[in-house]
Every structure is written in structure tokens, then in C-alpha cells.
Amino acid sequence: MARNxxxxxxGGATGAGVARDLALRGVDVTLVDRGGLGSGASGTSHGLLHSGARYAEADAVGAEECIAENEIVRDIAGECIRDTGGLFVSLAEDDADYFERKYDACEEIGIPVERLDATTAQERVPGLADDVARAMEVPDGVVYPSRLVAANAADARDHGATIHPHAPVESITVADERVTGVRLGGNVDDTVEPDYVVNAAGAWAGSVGEMLGVGVEMQPTRGVMVSLDYEGLGPVLNRCRDPDDGDIVVPHESEAVVGTTSVRVDDPDDYEQERWEVEVSIEECAEMLPALADADPIREWWGVRPLYAPDEASRNARGISRGFFRLDHADDGVGNAASIVGGKLTTYRQMAAATADLVCEKLGVDAECETADRRLPGADDPRTLDRFVREFDGQGPTDEDVVAAE
Structure with a gap:
């Protein structure tokens, strides 16, 4: 039997981030995913690098986390991101007081923000709706998640980690309040005997929790993204209103990704994909940028958000996660396991650092996190990043138009 x-x-952004963080601290680590890396929420997201402005008036802590990590990711990720900037756009029908609350909250938190009048916003984004009333500029951006996940995995591998895509967890043995064995199928087909287990399975964290014999209550929601043929959009566009269906437009080089919806699902592997979600996403986003209504669809995909059920139950705000949750299962009678749930793609590195801190504390490893100050491998070379994506079978639909197949 192998021992790790x-x-x-x-093997999404958080799991790959944990593997990288631990490997840089000198810990022997193995990362597994049942599919290619990033095949869950990371690779099926809308690919927005949050400035924190989306959450500013409702969740100051979450917004602070976003702007801090936004700046770090810009420093370390290179061609894994696109620095587009973002606009929050308020149409004539939208609540002016909501706009002011968001603007004031951004200033208080320290998110760089600038007011734009309608004329300036329309000059910044040709084709913006005639009934724009006001806008604010914030440092949103675009993440290419396939590249980001693969670069984290490559750095982990370069520092001694073992990476296994297509290695589903089939069972977990717990004895005397410790994980003693994990049966891996697929490309591994072996049982490993880890000293510690990190559950970073996203929307599937509850299923891994069941194998561990602990409760990890997830409440996943599905959301659709539609990529439209639309060249020349500069910044990310956000509708400045209470979060709702179809309020984000993410620019790619020759496409615009519109979305999204938020519908609860019971099973992240088996859920409906309704046409109304596609239609409403296009219609609502076209209120900001009317030409989207007639743009040719290129592809559409659904993702499932890994929302933590106790957090969702504590509030009513649609689709606004307060942050991530690190669950130490020693509190549940399994002394060598933890789960990391919730959060956002933008804050993946912070989530990974918090998890690695706990693991190192448990294992008696005295080493500090280095991931905020170390540039990802291949960050300046798209061809190298895309080679990593192929190596780990990490291509997702979000950045399919950007990542080179060969």
C-alpha cells in the first residue's frame, strides 16, 4: 500500500491551492480528483475576479477578503487572469440609493472606486444602454480557471506533490477516531493511508463527509453561463441592483459570457438544465448591453456552487456567500480530517492558506505560507500554462475559447 x-x-482551485501551499511548506501531499482538475465549480464558473464590490454593502468581511486576494492574484497569476476592470451599471429603473450604499461601502472597505456619469460610462463601453443613469468603476477582472488550477497543481508537483486526476474516492475507513485508509479508483486503483485528509470536494464535500462519518451540510445551487459572439467588450459589467438572475457580463477576447441564475439542486450530479435560465440571462444582461440580445450563442454550461447549508440558512440574500468555512473534524470525532467549504474562486488562495495552516498545526510542521509572494510557474507564458492544463486534463468550458488545445 502507498502511504502519503x-x-x-x-482538484478545483481550492484543492490545488492546498496542495501547492502544503508542498511549498515541505509537506508530502497527494491531490486527487474524480475527473480532470477543475472539473467542478472552478472550471464551470463565470470566471470573474471579484473586486469585492459585489458584496460591499451586504458583507464587508467578504468584500475585504476579495479585494485583498484580487491584488494578490494579480501579482502571482500572470496570464491566468485578464485585467479588464469592471463597471457597476445603474439603469434609470434601478434604485439610486442602492448605488450610493454600494459606492459608500466600497470607499469604506478600501475598494478603489470611481463614479462615472452616463456619458462617460457609454464612452468607456460603446453600445451601453441609452438609459444608463450612473456607473462606478472598480478593479474587477477575468480569471481563466483552467490555467489557474493547472498552474497551482504544477507548482505543487514541482515541489514534490503527487497529482492524480481521474482518481475517485471509493471509500474511506475510519478506526479509533482516525482515517486509516482511503480507497482510490480510476487511474490509481489503490488504498492510501494518509496521516491527514483534506476534503476540498466543493459541492460534493457532503458526500466525502458521509464517507468520513461526519456531517458536512452543503446546499448547492446551479447557475447557467452563456458565451455569446461579442468582440471588443472592455470591462466586466455588473448590474447595480440587488443580486438577481442575469446581472453579470464577463468579457473574453471575442466573446462575452453572460449569467447567471441561482436554483437549488439536491444532487450536484443530477439536476435540470432549464431553457428559461439561458433566456433570462441573455435578456437581463442585454438590458445593460442591448446588442447581446442578437449576438450568436457559442456555448452554454451550468455550474454548481458549493454553498455551505448553515450559512445559507442564516440569511436570505440571493447568491451572496459570506465567505468560506474551515471545518476541523476532530470536533466530530475524526481527528485527522478537515473540510474547506464555501468561498469564491477569487479567494481560493486564502482558503488554501487557512486549511494548510490547520494541517501544519496538526502535523507539527513549523512553516509559513509562501503562496502570496511566489509567482505561479508559467505565469508569463500562455503556452506553458496551456500545457499544464493538458497535462492535468483541466480544460473547462469557462475559458475554452482562450486556452489552446494543442
Whole structure:
């Protein structure tokens, strides 16, 4: 039987980030995913690098996390991101007081923000709706998640980690309040005996929790993204209103990704994909940028958000996560396991650092996090990044138009 110090289950941005963080601290780590890396929420997201402005008036802590990590990701990720900037656009029908609350909250939190009148906003974004009343500029951007996940995995591998895509967890053995074995199928087909297990399985974290014999209550929601043929859009566009269906437009080089919806699902592997979600996403986003209504659809996909049920139950705000949650399962009778749930793609590195801190504390490893100050491998070379994506079978639909197939 193989033996690994730490087994990380889930190869999305957070899991790959945990593997990288631990490997840089000198920990022996294995990362597994049941599919290619990033095949869950990371690779099916809308690819927005949040400034925090979306959450500013409703969740100051979450917004502070976003702007801090936004700046770090810009420093370390290179061609894994696109620095577009973003606009929050308020139409004539939208609540002016809501706009002011968001603007004031951004200033208080420290999110760089600038007011734009309608004329200036329309000059900034040709084709913007005639009934724009006001706008604010914030440092949103675009993430290419396939590249980001693969670069994190490559750095982990370069520092001694073992990476196994297509290695589903089939069972977990717990004895005397410790994980003693994890059966891996697929490309591994072996049982490993980790000293510690990190559950970073996103929307599937509840299923891994069941194997561990602990409760990890997830409330996943599905959302659609539609990529339209639209060249020349500069910044990310956000509708400046209470979060609702169809209020984000994310620019790619020759496409615009519109979305999204938020519908609860019981099973992240088996859920409806309704046409109304596609239609409403296009219609609502076209209120900001009317030409989108007639743009040719290129592809559409659904993603499932890994929302933590206790957090969702505590509030009513649609689609606004307060942040991430690190669950130490020693509190549940399994002393060598933890789960990391919730959060956002933008804050993946912070989530990974918090998890790695806990693991190192448990294992007696005295090493500090280095991920905020170390540039990702291949960050300046798209061809190298895309080679990493192919190596880890990490291509997702979000950045399919950007990442080179060969």
C-alpha cells in the first residue's frame, strides 16, 4: 500500500491551492480528483475576479477578503487572469440609493472606486444602454480557471506533490477516531493511508463527509453561463441592483459570457438544465448591453456552487456567500480530517492558506505560507500554462475559447 502524509480530495482551485501551499511548506501531499482538475465549480464558473464590490454593502468581511486576494492574484497569476476592470451599471429603473450604499461601502472597505456619469460610462463601453443613469468603476477582472488550477497543481508537483486526476474516492475507513485508509479508483486503483485528509470536494464535500462519518451540510445551487459572439467588450459589467438572475457580463477576447441564475439542486450530479435560465440571462444582461440580445450563442454550461447549508440558512440574500468555512473534524470525532467549504474562486488562495495552516498545526510542521509572494510557474507564458492544463486534463468550458488545445 502507498502511504502519503496528506491526501487532498478535490482538484478545483481550492484543492490545488492546498496542495501547492502544503508542498511549498515541505509537506508530502497527494491531490486527487474524480475527473480532470477543475472539473467542478472552478472550471464551470463565470470566471470573474471579484473586486469585492459585489458584496460591499451586504458583507464587508467578504468584500475585504476579495479585494485583498484580487491584488494578490494579480501579482502571482500572470496570464491566468485578464485585467479588464469592471463597471457597476445603474439603469434609470434601478434604485439610486442602492448605488450610493454600494459606492459608500466600497470607499469604506478600501475598494478603489470611481463614479462615472452616463456619458462617460457609454464612452468607456460603446453600445451601453441609452438609459444608463450612473456607473462606478472598480478593479474587477477575468480569471481563466483552467490555467489557474493547472498552474497551482504544477507548482505543487514541482515541489514534490503527487497529482492524480481521474482518481475517485471509493471509500474511506475510519478506526479509533482516525482515517486509516482511503480507497482510490480510476487511474490509481489503490488504498492510501494518509496521516491527514483534506476534503476540498466543493459541492460534493457532503458526500466525502458521509464517507468520513461526519456531517458536512452543503446546499448547492446551479447557475447557467452563456458565451455569446461579442468582440471588443472592455470591462466586466455588473448590474447595480440587488443580486438577481442575469446581472453579470464577463468579457473574453471575442466573446462575452453572460449569467447567471441561482436554483437549488439536491444532487450536484443530477439536476435540470432549464431553457428559461439561458433566456433570462441573455435578456437581463442585454438590458445593460442591448446588442447581446442578437449576438450568436457559442456555448452554454451550468455550474454548481458549493454553498455551505448553515450559512445559507442564516440569511436570505440571493447568491451572496459570506465567505468560506474551515471545518476541523476532530470536533466530530475524526481527528485527522478537515473540510474547506464555501468561498469564491477569487479567494481560493486564502482558503488554501487557512486549511494548510490547520494541517501544519496538526502535523507539527513549523512553516509559513509562501503562496502570496511566489509567482505561479508559467505565469508569463500562455503556452506553458496551456500545457499544464493538458497535462492535468483541466480544460473547462469557462475559458475554452482562450486556452489552446494543442
Amino acid at each position: 502524509t496528506v491526501l487532498v480530495i478535490g
